[in-house]
Each structure stands twice: as C-alpha cells, then as structure tokens.
Amino acid sequence: MANDYRGISTANLLEREAVLDGFRSALEDARKGHGRLVLLAGEAGVGKSTVVRAFCDEVRSSARVLWGGCEPLFTPSPLGPFLDIAQEDAELRAALEHGPAEVATAILRAAAMKPTTIVVVEDVHWADEATLDVLRLLGRRLGLKGVLVVATYRDDVLDRVHPLRVVIGELVTHPHVQRMSVPPLTAEAVAELADSSELDAVELHRLTGGNPFFVTEVLASGSGAVPATVRDAVLARAARLSDGARALLDAVAIAPPRVELWLLEALAGEHFSSLNECLTAGMLVERDGAIEFRHELARLAIEESLEPARRLDLHRTALAALDSPNGGTSHVARLAYHAGAAADVDAVLRYAPAAAARATLLGAHREAAAHYARALRHGDRLTPGERGDLFREQANALLLTEQLEESIAAVTRAIEEYREIGDRLREGDALRIRSIVAWGPGYIEACTRDGWDAVSLLESVPASRELALAYAQLSDLHREVEDTAAARVWAVKGIELGRRLGARDVEIRATTELGGAEVLDRDPAGPIRLEEALSTARAAGLVAPVGRLYLFLNWAGMLTRDYTITDRHLADGLQHCSDHGLELYRLIQLAFAARIALDRGHWDEAADHANAALRVQRSATTPRIIALVALALVRARRGDPDVRAVLDEAWALAEPTGEIHRMSPVALARAEVAWLAGRHEDIALATDAVLDLAVARLRPWPIAELLCWRRRAGIHDEVGVEPHGPFAAEAAGDSVSAAEQWTQIGCPYEAALALVGADEEEPLRRALEELQRLGARPAAAIVARRLQERGVRNLRRGPRPSTRSNEAHLTTRELQVLALLADGLRNAAIAERLFVSPRTVDHHVAAILRKLDAQSRGEAVAEAGRLGLLQDRQPAKPI
Amino acid sequence: MQTYVIMRRGGWRTPDEVRAATERSAEEADRTPEDIRWIRSYVLAETNGELGTVDIYEASSPEAIRKHAYRAGLPIDEIVAVADTVVVLADPQPLPI
Numbered sequence: 001m002a003n004d005y006r007g008i009s010t011a012n013l014l015e016r017e018a019v020l021d022g023f024r025s026a027l028e029d030a031r032k033g034h035g036r037l038v039l040l041a042g043e044a045g046v047g048k049s050t051v052v053r054a055f056c057d058e059v060r061s062s063a064r065v066l067w068g069g070c071e072p073l074f075t076p077s078p079l080g081p082f083l084d085i086a087q088e089d090a091e092l093r094a095a096l097e098h099g100p101a102e103v104a105t106a107i108l109r110a111a112a113m114k115p116t117t118i119v120v121v122e123d124v125h126w127a128d129e130a131t132l133d134v135l136r137l138l139g140r141r142l143g144l145k146g147v148l149v150v151a152t153y154r155d156d157v158l159d160r161v162h163p164l165r166v167v168i169g170e171l172v173t174h175p176h177v178q179r180m181s182v183p184p185l186t187a188e189a190v191a192e193l194a195d196s197s198e199l200d201a202v203e204l205h206r207l208t209g210g211n212p213f214f215v216t217e218v219l220a221s222g223s224g225a226v227p228a229t230v231r232d233a234v235l236a237r238a239a240r241l242s243d244g245a246r247a248l249l250d251a252v253a254i255a256p257p258r259v260e261l262w263l264l265e266a267l268a269g270e271h272f273s274s275l276n277e278c279l280t281a282g283m284l285v286e287r288d289g290a291i292e293f294r295h296e297l298a299r300l301a302i303e304e305s306l307e308p309a310r311r312l313d314l315h316r317t318a319l320a321a322l323d324s325p326n327g328g329t330s331h332v333a334r335l336a337y338h339a340g341a342a343a344d345v346d347a348v349l350r351y352a353p354a355a356a357a358r359a360t361l362l363g364a365h366r367e368a369a370a371h372y373a374r375a376l377r378h379g380d381r382l383t384p385g386e387r388g389d390l391f392r393e394q395a396n397a398l399l400l401t402e403q404l405e406e407s408i409a410a411v412t413r414a415i416e417e418y419r420e421i422g423d424r425l426r427e428g429d430a431l432r433i434r435s436i437v438a439w440g441p442g443y444i445e446a447c448t449r450d451g452w453d454a455v456s457l458l459e460s461v462p463a464s465r466e467l468a469l470a471y472a473q474l475s476d477l478h479r480e481v482e483d484t485a486a487a488r489v490w491a492v493k494g495i496e497l498g499r500r501l502g503a504r505d506v507e508i509r510a511t512t513e514l515g516g517a518e519v520l521d522r523d524p525a526g527p528i529r530l531e532e533a534l535s536t537a538r539a540a541g542l543v544a545p546v547g548r549l550y551l552f553l554n555w556a557g558m559l560t561r562d563y564t565i566t567d568r569h570l571a572d573g574l575q576h577c578s579d580h581g582l583e584l585y586r587l588i589q590l591a592f593a594a595r596i597a598l599d600r601g602h603w604d605e606a607a608d609h610a611n612a613a614l615r616v617q618r619s620a621t622t623p624r625i626i627a628l629v630a631l632a633l634v635r636a637r638r639g640d641p642d643v644r645a646v647l648d649e650a651w652a653l654a655e656p657t658g659e660i661h662r663m664s665p666v667a668l669a670r671a672e673v674a675w676l677a678g679r680h681e682d683i684a685l686a687t688d689a690v691l692d693l694a695v696a697r698l699r700p701w702p703i704a705e706l707l708c709w710r711r712r713a714g715i716h717d718e719v720g721v722e723p724h725g726p727f728a729a730e731a732a733g734d735s736v737s738a739a740e741q742w743t744q745i746g747c748p749y750e751a752a753l754a755l756v757g758a759d760e761e762e763p764l765r766r767a768l769e770e771l772q773r774l775g776a777r778p779a780a781a782i783v784a785r786r787l788q789e790r791g792v793r794n795l796r797r798g799p800r801p802s803t804r805s806n807e808a809h810l811t812t813r814e815l816q817v818l819a820l821l822a823d824g825l826r827n828a829a830i831a832e833r834l835f836v837s838p839r840t841v842d843h844h845v846a847a848i849l850r851k852l853d854a855q856s857r858g859e860a861v862a863e864a865g866r867l868g869l870l871q872d873r874q875p876a877k878p879i
Numbered sequence: 880m881q882t883y884v885i886m887r888r889g890g891w892r893t894p895d896e897v898r899a900a901t902e903r904s905a906e907e908a909d910r911t912p913e914d915i916r917w918i919r920s921y922v923l924a925e926t927n928g929e930l931g932t933v934d935i936y937e938a939s940s941p942e943a944i945r946k947h948a949y950r951a952g953l954p955i956d957e958i959v960a961v962a963d964t965v966v967v968l969a970d971p972q973p974l975p976i
Contacts (some may be wrong), residue, residue, distance in 0.1 A: 079973075604945070605943075607942045608942075611940070611942065634942075635941055638941075639957060640941035640945075640958050641883065641941055641956075641958060641959060641960035642881070642940065642941055642960060777957070851949065853946075
C-alpha cells in the first residue's frame, strides 16, 4: 500500500511535543473545514519524517493518510510524490496523465471524503516543477476544504534561487499556510539517548550538532569515539555487516529513492540473500514491497563510497533490468537516470528525450530542459533534423521556466540546423518561436525581423498552420507597438488561413489578436469579438486559448474602464488560469485586478492584489509595472509613505521598452504624485517624454490623460488631438459634467478630482466629502485649502478610516453572495440563484473571506453584520 | 521592516479607553509578527481634552499598518516613514501597559 507509513522506527521522539502539538491543532482546524498546509522545515537527519510519521500513527484511527515523497535525483520524475499516493485513488491516477492543476483538483476532491485526509509530501526541496505547482495550487485552494497537507523540506539546502524558496514565499501569504520547524536536539536529549553508551554525551552533542540521525548512527556504529562526519558514522555502522550485506547496500544505494525487490534481485545477485541482515541491522527498511535506506543521508554515504567501476557496473545492470519486459511500469525518468550514470550514450539518446517529453506533458519544464540538455550533450550522434527538434523543444522548456537568454540560444541552434537541411517549414516555425521568446528580454527589433522572416519563409512553402500562427505573431508584434492598422491586417490573414485549414485553435488565436487591436482602437467590436471567441474556445475545451481570451477581455475592461466586462470575466479568468496552471496569465490578471480596484476606489483591495502580484517572482515586466503603479497610487492617494521608490522601479522597467502602454501609466502616476505634493513643476518633467511618444504615434487616449494632468499644473499644450469623454468636459472647463461622467464610468476618485477645478463652493464641498469618504487625505487637503481661500469656514473633518462602513469594499456581486451566505445557502444554491457557475461562487466566497479577514463563512457573516453590510437587505430572492 | 510613525490624534476620552485600545493593538500585532511590530507610543493630551497617540511601529509596508489598525479598531490620521533615529536620552519612565 502506497500510504503505508508504518514499519519505520518512531522511537526517537524526544523534544518533539511542540511540533506534534502544532500538527494536532492544524488537524483540528482541518476537521472544522479550515484546510491547513504545514511547511515543516529542518536540516537533513533532524527527524522531520519521524515526527510526521509519529503524528500520523497517533491519529490514524480518525484520519486517512496519503503519503508521497520526492526523489533525490538531479531530474526527478514529474509529479513523483503523487505517483505513490495515486496507487490509492483511481481519479488521481488519471489526473497524473494531465498535469498539476488536475492533480490538485483530484487531491482536494479526494480530501472532501471522510474521515479527514492528511496529505504528506516529503522532501519537497527535491520536488520537480510540476509537484511544486501542485503545492502552490493546494495552498491557494484548500482554505475551505477539510484537509491537512504537510510538506517537509530541508531548509539548509535552499539557496536564494532555489525554486522552492519562491513557492514558499508565495505560500506563506495565505492565512491557512503555516511554517513549523524541527530543531536539533538539546544537550539534555542527547545525554538521554547516550545514557547506555560509554561516549561522552557533551562531546557527542557538540560533534553531532544534536542531529538525531547522526547521533543514532554514532550510537549504532558502536565505535569508541565519535566519527567526524555523518558519512563516517554510516560507513562505520556498515562496516560491522557481512561482505554480502555490504554488497547489497551498494545495490540499493544506486537506485534512489527505493528499489523494488525484483530489481534488487537482479542488481545484487547472490548477495540478495543478505537482505534480512540489512533489515535487521536497521540500515534498510521495507516499504510498499520496495527496499530503501533508513535515511537519504545513509544512502548518500554508501553511494559516495562506491568505487567508480562498481558504480558503473551496477547502473548498467539496473538499466538492462529496467529496459527488459520485466521492467513493466518502470518510469522513463529512471531509465534516463541510469542511462546517464551508466555512461550508455545510446540509452541516453533513447530515454532522455522521452523523459523530457513526458516531463513537458506534465508541466515539469525545469526537468524537461535538463533531460534535453543531457540528450544534446551527445547531439553529434544525431541527424541535423533530430538535433533541431531537440533544440526547439529545449527552447520551449527554457521559455516556460523563464530562462529566456538560454531559450533564445537553443532556438537559434534549431534554426541553424533546419536551415542546413533546407527544412523551410520548421525553420520558419522556429523563427516565429524566437520572435516570441526574444520579446521578453526586449530585443524588439530582432523580434520584428524574425516575425517577418518567418512569414516570408513559410509563404514559400505550401500553406500551413505554422504560417497562420506566424501571421498571428506579426499581428501581436504590431499591436505591441500600437500599429493597430497593420495588426488588424495580419490578424485577418491568420483567421482566414486558420479557417481554410480547419485549424480551430489557430483561428481563435488570430481572432484574439484582432480583438486586441480593436480594443486598442476603442472599437466596440473588440470586446464583442473576444466574448464570442471565448464561447467558441470554451465549447471546444481549448484551455490555453480560453486563458488568453480572458486575459484580453480583462485588459480591455481595465483599459477602457468598462467594468461591465471585468464584472463578467475577471473572477472567472483568475479561476480558469489558476485551475489550469496558466500562471503568467493569472499573474497579469491579478495586476489588472489591482488597477481596476484602484480605479473603482477600492483601495484596500487594490493594495492586496498589487502586493500579491508583486510577491510572485517572474521576469515578466508588464504585470509588475501595473502592480507597482497601483500600489504607489494607493499610497499616494492616502498620503501614505513609500511611494517614490515604487514608482522609480516601475519607471526603470517601463522606460527601456519605449512602449507607450508600459510607460504612460508610470508617467501619469508620477504626475499625480507631484500634483498631490503641490510640486506642479515636476509634472512636465514626468510627462514630457511619453507625451512626445504618444503624439508621434497618434495615440489619442494616453494623450488625453497626459494633457489633463498637465493642464491641472497650468501647462497648456497644443497637440491637435481632441480629448474624449470626461477629459473633453474638463478641458472645456465643465468640471461638473466631467465628474458626472466619471461617476457614470464608476471612478469616484477621478470624479472628485475633476471637481477640484470647479469655481463654485457647492461642487468643491461635494469633492471634499467624497475624498474624505475615500480616505484621500492629500487631495482632500487641497480641496479644503481651495474652499478656505474662498472664505469658507468650519469645514468638517471627515470620518476617519476605521469608522467608515463597507471598509471591506465588497463589490456589488460579493454583497449579493454575502447576503445569500447569511441566509445559509450553500455555494451550489447560490450559483443557481445568480446564474453563475459554482466555481465562480467559490471565487466570490474566497474573496469575501479575504476582504473580511474571516476564516469561515460563519465568521464572514458575523463580521459583515458587525460592519453593517447586511442592513437594508431584501429577503433572498432571485436576482 | 521599515520604521514608521503613526499619528492618531484624539478620539479617546479617558486613559481607560486608551488602555483598551493598546491591548487590542498589541494583540493584533502579535498575530502577524512578520508584518508588524509595535515599538512604543506616546499618549497625547490634545487641546480639546481628548487623548491621542503617536505610535512607533516597524512594519513591512504602510498597508500592513492600515490592516493592523482596521483589525484593532484604531484610527489613523497619518503614517510617516522614519528616515533615521537620533536618541539623546532614554524615554521617561512609562506606565506599564
């Protein structure tokens, strides 16, 4: 049984009560429906597994335990720990063929059953990328599920760039994720353990650092002195065994993490009969019909002590045995591992690409890249076409792990290989890929050249889906530099060709580009086209295109301030991208959510979203710039500190791109900050460069906003571009109409700022009231000063933030959901009432809990009652 | 962590009210020690007879201070970042909280 965690000694539990108590209370929370994820840290050998096993033993009568561990391989099997767990669960087994999002969903579903489930994932410092994604998703989603997830890891091996560090950084921001650590033993505990030995307990504690594994090995080795290292202690202990037993240890050591009995028989030959001796001596343990070392430190010590010839020999035997029909279900990643270690080039070329392809399929792109690199080390044995394919796939894996320069280098090699054999189709496609990859680091010119070259090469061979994709890419490139006319033309060509070829996904991709170009032109056809494409893509089950369409729609809503679009799609878009592991799309939409909340006057929510987006360590600059600007503006508008450095970082990211859509939000924010501080002379400085660029590219919308701030600073420009909407009204001196339009749009702060230019007392008083309501201290002070200059006295000081109502800034939709929650409706029933999917309701409930800082629905309703959010509410009825 | 001064001018009528607020404040700060640490406070005798406070906190961001204030039910008038500290003499003997 995969989850049979018994059979391991749990004798040493000295000084572990605090950790056990932590687990007990986490399990209690889980039982009440407040899922918990515990990250258990500790150095190697400190007893993380021991304490988790002891806890699981203690509660096994009332909880179900699913147990899996990560492999100590340079390139571990994708989703390795869940392979163990899946032996118990058919649904999870099926999910393992898809990827992290499906695995997380299957685990949460399995965990919904009684009794309460404990999922243990050991040694996540070795986890493959896909497994880390599962943890990330679990951390995000288990808040309302009755499950306890425990992940153990060695904190002494995490350098600054370790992928786990990034994941932990994200995880700990969720209230239901907690960190615990297992400390080394104190001198007293070591003395207790060494009680019956002749060793000096103080010396033993000093030399072992109180590491329980080290202490146990020393005591078991029975030597008179304390060995200098763990390795020495392990070897001393092994030296007491018979020759046969030591040979058997060698065989187990080369096949991590554990070796099946049939394989061990093949590896150990005549020495197999010594297995009992090793088990009795406690060096090895049996689990799930396989044999492993009691601890990875012991395995490492034995493996490192192997003579090279012996090691090679054992790996060759393992390879041959796993390669035989007898190998059965054995995993291609293991074959690739032994092929490399056996220095068998043919086997590496056979298994490494296969292992890479499987890793890619499961979303373990870091591991895929490593497998491709291993195969390409022997690329001289391959044909140019085969090499080109491996380089192209490697480039893709590197792109997905954000190693952009390395990805560009790999795809460049692929282009060269294809060119050498005159394969225009694949060369053209590789050029298109390079055009996508090189955009990130900002090689704009090279991208454009590649985009054109791809199209002309692909047009010289029979029409292909590759060509249609190249058209879509050219459209994308033109939209990025705001050449919407050309972007539309190329998108239409892509749509037509995709349709002619019957390639639905390509057609949708090109349609997305066309919709994007239309949105940038403020053409109302854009959002409609995108929504239609979304329905088509959803119906066809196209996961990534659906994610991209949500991204474009929510971008459209943010850009044009049409919040009817984002009300329809933002929650669903975030949910879809989260569910399917489309992390970059999710991150960008999180940044959009920050900006949208800011513009709608929901500043707490804006800051929360912005901080969440900024915690994700990705190299993508667009979401970072948007989140930084939103955070800086929340602070500036409240009069809070720490604004300037945030905007400086945003500008440093935006300026080198030369792109208006990245630069203008930063420039506008700097102008606003200068205005709030009364430094009008800085406004020209902040906006000059971007205004020139926007005028040169004839982009009326950024121009109108830039001119508005400049006018507020007394700068009057003549650029020959007519402003639109509220900007036109304000430019014409009609503050009241401008404010009304802003209110109509749904931007209360902008409405109040528009009134600052009014001459009459009444609109100024309204502006002051609204700014005080928003907690906009600096702008309120400016208006108050203007009123005082007009001779108005006895201005009321506004209510202070802590006493404001709906401080939580629930959206209208969230208030509706909250009202139904208060009526005791379950999510499924709420979904029915509101005509939305249960998924979307889940998302709303999660947002409500977050905003109200509540751990449960009950707490949320209580808090809402306290805040008066449930007053004046109609009895529940269909809305 | 960065050091901030938080102005909470007025709003409390009696020392007992201030004491109750400080208890809530300490309790809330203890819940998120990675985000906020309360260093010390000066209770202000406002000219209108009310009591206010000037608080010194360490926090991960201004938002952390606002969140803490909201949870503890404390008002905020202004948050100012501390650029440097000059200590000349120790504070006068405070009242125990």
